[in-house]
Amino acid sequence: MTWANVVIQGILLGGLYALFATGLALVFGVMRMVNLAHGDLGILAAFVALFIVQSLGLPLGWATALTIAIMFLVGYALQRGLLNFTLGTDDTRPIVVTFGLSIIIQNALIMKFSADSQGLDAGRIENISIKVSEQLSVGWFPLIVFVIAIAVIAALEVFLARARLGRAFRATSDDREAAELMGINNRHIYSLAMAIALAIVAVAGILLAVRTTFDPTQGSFRLIYAFEAVIMGGMGSMWGTLAGGIILGVAQTVGTQAFGAGWGLVVGHLVFLTVLAVRPSGFLAKTVTA
């Protein structure tokens, strides 16, 4: 593989990382809540899609649409019925509760589906590619994943900037109590934010499940990559999250190419730690000043 190919594969992989991280960034941006179950919820979505395909016999496209809708509702109910009660003066409460949720999801998935690796079949699209030159080809599926990531982030940015509800998200993020004085129901806003976050992570989970095999324990790794992408990009910035995902993806593929299999993840983490040390606020952090 040429270095150009390595970098391009890394950029495309970064799109998937960014997609996983976007929901995490949204939830943190709106309610300053760290959701440690985010990765597991993405994997849960992949299993929901797998269940729909295998048990109901629906094609993957329909299963994806259904899973996104289910995860949206799960997100709303989860926030409204549980996580809203953890928010307040003690920041450790949502961390502890979502950590517990992460363990519950992992074990429930193992009980239902076993610890075996699974995969979702998207058909021919997984194996075809665009041949740019003799040494450089780009897979259609990774390219589609990257385009979806950009489209989702762009749509979210437009929503936050232009939509009435998007403005309410930003106002709540700026000052929760002042937003309530405008007639905004914070509990509803938080629940909608979580619903959107889980709809997005459902897309990410399904795309991951098509791209590679997955099992119930993979959520933790996805969470770490998502955190690294969000922090490198800058908290609160959706485009920053994409940039963070791309940096992480390129670092991993370059690390693998340079030092061999297994080193990619190490190089990815080292790059993250370097960014954290040099620029702790990330590349495109949106700072809020009163």
Place this chain on the structure above:
Amino acid sequence: MSGGSSERAVVLELKDVDVFYGDFQALFNVSFRVEEGMTFAFIGANGGGKSTLLRTIAGLQRPASGQVLFRGEPVDALAAHKRVGLGIALVPEGRRVFPSLTVYENLIIGAYGGRKGDWNIESVAELFPLLKPLMKRQASSLSGGEQQALAIGRALMSNPELLLLDEVSLGLAPVVIKRIYEAMVQLVGSGHTILVVEQDVGHVLTVADRVACFLEGRISLEGKPGDLTSEAITAAYFGM
């Protein structure tokens, strides 16, 4: 503690309200009435419970006992966002505009509660012309006076019946304070009822129809400004 004539409808009534922050009692047995079209001023030193009073009326603080009645209906069980829909708007201490939103977006978000009425971007800009050229600016970049005008304009966008103003002159230049007090007179003239909390006694007495002094969570004095001597106000203010 009620006062004034009985000709005008009562917009707000508090009956024996006690408010606590944990074990600390901030308000003790507070009772008063506010009639329609009135400017009711609360004065008192820092920590006297004035801001807690407005937060309680707006729904940000729940009373441990007693009742808050708006238009004769108890609103104690209603969350703050629902009280906005009834026509109660609070301009909080420190302005608390949304820093990452533009001036225009701050005003638009003020109408989120959806109450219909005469207030809109144009009428707010007419009341505070200084906001007109600032519409695209981020609220965080405004001066204190501009932010205060924005905070009042934002509250008006919800078309309130009852406007609660918490320390609106704090830290502002005299010329800005003068403009804000002129606006208050205009608002009362257009039918709004105002509850204003101030430490600046001199200014607030010029616009108030009724004044109450708060001392350590209790109303220590209440009456019409013309009926109260400066000695009585000083005594009630400082607890002498």
